[in-house]
Amino acid sequence: MNVLRHGLVFGLLAVCAFAGCANRPKGPVVARVGESVLTLDELYKSIPTEYSDFITREQIVNYVKQWVDNKILYYEAIRLKIDKEETIRDRLKRMKEDLLCAEMVSRNAVSPQEVKVPEEAIEAYYNDNKANFVREKNVAKYLQIVCDDINTAWKVRSLVTPDNFMSLAAQYSKVPPPDSKTISYVKLSDIPPEVAQEISTTRINGTTNVIKAGSSFCLVRVLDKQPKGTMCQLPEVRDDIANILAAKMQNAALERLISSLRTKMIVEAHLDLITEQRKTSPEGASQKGPAAPADSSHKESQE
Secondary structure (H helix, E strand, O other): OHHHHHHHHHHHHHHHHHHOOOOOOOOOEEEEEOOEEEEHHHHHHOOOHHHOOOOOHHHHHHHHHHHHHHHHHHHHHHHOOHHHOHHHHHHHHHHHHHHHHHHHHHHHOOOOOOOOOOHHHHHHHHHHOHHHOEOOOOEEEEEEEEEOOHHHHHHHHHHOOOOOHHHHHHHHOOOOOOOOOOOOOEEHHHOOHHHHHHHHHOOOOOEOOOEEEOOEEEEEEEEEEEOOOOEOOHHHHHHHHHHHHHHHHHHHHHHHHHHHHHOOOOOOOOHHHOOOOEEEOOOOOEEEOOOOOOOHHHOOOOO
16 A cells, blocks of 8 residues: 555655646755756656655655656666657647646536535435445344443443443543444444444443453443444435435536537537457457458358
8 A cells, every 4th residue: 555655655755746847936956867957946846745743754765756757767768869860759639638627627627525425315315225225244233332431331240221321421421422323334343343242232222331442441332233244324325325326417517518618619529430449369269359351362162
């Protein structure tokens, strides 16, 4: 995970730094290759805010070295006129088109957080797709009281009743109790094993004995349990459904944008000209690929 994260940091740094060359900020020069200059201000400003707290000096130094190496290779490619080669020009053109298309999508897209999915749409999607929302693991819904010492935990256990669990939790638990009306199911595999074991053997609406969990002591009230293979309830999958519908709304908005732009341009697509292209492998297996040349040596006899 760290390797992946560090690689992402370098990638973001590279994109930001190269993109900022047009309006380079002033500051001490960290590196220079030919006419290209990387300043200290530009380097620091290229670090995304979300990475600034954990990126190390070594990572930044390695990025600068990478910047120098890339510039050296870039200038040598220019000297050799590789950028003038037809295949490279075509690739650069496609990269430019892809970049501009992605930027158009980005500028016209609404972030998932800003998309307001109506509650009735979420409920309708859930009702139409219930069969797809099946629990893959055993789950439980529960409340707990967490204490620092075993004596307090046993004292609370002696006082607890079905009606006063929440009030005792508010008084004694070092972990604030959640709203029992909005509490969600949790996979037993995501719960500490010693707690999950007690929940598994405790009846619904029952309260466990004191459980030692790490350095703390807790007692759990089991509100509900559902086995693997049962259907998820709407609150369990509401966020997932909202994300699915938000993505669909974003795609629909993009389609509307493209449709509106299509009316302003000359667009042709002769899809009937496209046929499935196949060639025969040496082993005789039929595979998709470019058609073989129309040569008599490739024709099959038809009797």
